[in-house]
Amino acid sequence: MVGVTHNITLIPGDGIGPEVAEAAVRVIDEAGVKIDWDRVECSEKIIKETGESVPTPVLRSLERNRVGLKGPVTTPIGGGYQSVNVALRKRLDLYANVRPVRTVPNLRTRFQDVNIDMVIFRENTEDLYSGLELEVVNDVVTSLKVITRKASLRIAKAAFEYTQQMGRKKVTAIHKANIMKLSDGLFLKCCREIAAGFPDITYKELIVDNASMQLVARPETFDVLVLPNLYGDIVSDLAAGLVGGLGVVPGGNIGEQHAVFESVHGSAPDIAGHGIANPTALLLSSVMMLQHIQEVAAADRLRHAVEEVYREGKTLTPDVGGKATTNEFADAVIAHLK
Ligand code: NAD
Numbered sequence: 001m002v003g004v005t006h007n008i009t010l011i012p013g014d015g016i017g018p019e020v021a022e023a024a025v026r027v028i029d030e031a032g033v034k035i036d037w038d039r040v041e042c043s044e045k046i047i048k049e050t051g052e053s054v055p056t057p058v059l060r061s062l063e064r065n066r067v068g069l070k071g072p073v074t075t076p077i078g079g080g081y082q083s084v085n086v087a088l089r090k091r092l093d094l095y096a097n098v099r100p101v102r103t104v105p106n107l108r109t110r111f112q113d114v115n116i117d118m119v120i121f122r123e124n125t126e127d128l129y130s131g132l133e134l135e136v137v138n139d140v141v142t143s144l145k146v147i148t149r150k151a152s153l154r155i156a157k158a159a160f161e162y163t164q165q166m167g168r169k170k171v172t173a174i175h176k177a178n179i180m181k182l183s184d185g186l187f188l189k190c191c192r193e194i195a196a197g198f199p200d201i202t203y204k205e206l207i208v209d210n211a212s213m214q215l216v217a218r219p220e221t222f223d224v225l226v227l228p229n230l231y232g233d234i235v236s237d238l239a240a241g242l243v244g245g246l247g248v249v250p251g252g253n254i255g256e257q258h259a260v261f262e263s264v265h266g267s268a269p270d271i272a273g274h275g276i277a278n279p280t281a282l283l284l285s286s287v288m289m290l291q292h293i294q295e296v297a298a299a300d301r302l303r304h305a306v307e308e309v310y311r312e313g314k315t316l317t318p319d320v321g322g323k324a325t326t327n328e329f330a331d332a333v334i335a336h337l338k
Contacts, residue, residue, distance in 0.1 A: 005034040006293050009061040009068035011042045015267025016277035016326075017071025023279040023330035024069065024286050027305075030334045031298045033290060038065055042084060044074040053087035062092060062258055069289055070262040071282065074269070085253070088260060089124050094253035095151065096158045097122040097232065099264070100288065101239040101249055104280070105311040107320060109244045111219060116243055118222040119168070121159040122232025124253060126151050129229050147183040147228060152190035158254070159226040160198045170202040170223040171195065174211045174231055187228050208235070215239060240264070247319055250284035252292070261289040275325045278317040280306060283333065305336035 010025065012018040025037060042058045050056075062068050073084045088094065099120045103112070132144035156173070163171050173191040177184035188205060195203035206214065208231045215222065215235065219242050227235060240249045252261045263281030271277060283306050290299035309315055315332035316322025324332070 011070040013071030015272035020279040127229035156194035
């Protein structure tokens with residue numbers, strides 16, 4: 001891919017978003033990847049002005065470029081506009097939420113002595129998130145859990161293809177089919193069908209409650225996980241907690257045509273403008289983005305450089321116990337790219 005210029009949408013977002021986004025742009029540039037960034041504004045201010053959860057120029061840019069890097073956007077709680085992330089997932093059919101969870105060297109956590117390296121594939125479009133709720137009679141409500149063959153097959157396929165591409169070894173499907181025999185049963189059936197096409201990859205199944213216990217007791221035994229939406233939501237945050245929390249894990253929302261990579265933390269209004277935000281999550285999301293656009297060597301170098309900065313422990317931001325600014329952290333990463 002040497003010499004190719006990629007067109008990528010950059011959504012800096014709100015709060016610390018622009019600070020970490022500019023650090024990521026600088027670092028990616030130093031990693032030698034040529035990117036023509038299409039900067040578009042998707043912020044609380046512009047959403048309020050336009051009344052659109054995803055402003056049209058943002059959507060058009062992502063439709064054109066097919067790949068985006070996104071910082072956090074402030075979302076009002078309890079009312080106001082729909083979350084930008086939910087709106088983007090729906091508009092671009094980003095059906096796979098992918099979250100690699102890896103031990104960050106030298107970062108103090110309860111699990112710092114364990115080598116954790118797993119990737120979570122969460123189905124992003126259905127299950128209990130279909131929004132089909134009904135008050136049957138007064139004080140009795142139902143919420144419909146929708147599981148389809150189409151959505152289950154495509155998330156399972158995405159997980160297995162990724163496992164093969166990355167030279168990983170094992171996929172674990174997580175379910176509660178002992179109780180939800182039809183819905184989770186269909187999810188499992190689809191996972192088994194896809195697994196049959198990948199005989200070199202070990203396929204396992206775990207009931208979600210047991211999986212949660214195993215994740216805490218033996219996190220190093222997990223490789224790639226595939227889950228329906230709700231279990232995926234809960235388990236991916238549980239897994240993030242094992243390696244230091246949402247501030248250090250990346251994320252990608254991926255569909256057939258489009259992919260948006262983003263840090264999973266919020267806009268951190270309490271520290272915005274102070275220049276001390278930790279850009280790790282967006283840098284690791286950039287690693288995923290570089291893999292997605294086939295810049296695999298640059299992706300490996302960038303991830304290694306971020307890990308080296310943690311290993312040295314001299315240039316860390318205040319949230320992880322250091323005194324460095326966002327730019328000093330980015331400079332340290334750049335120094336390790338050389
Ligand atoms: P938050 O993640 O913004 O902040 C929680 C705490 O973590 C704060 O103390 C903050 O300073 C710290 N923090 C977060 N990211 C950090 C970083 N990179 N470096 C250093 N410290 C960091 O969560 P919140 O306060 O609940 O949410 C703030 C706003 O962000 C809300 O409007 C929320 O809706 C929005 N949000 C957006 C996204 C997104 O766009 N992906 C995700 C989550 C929250």
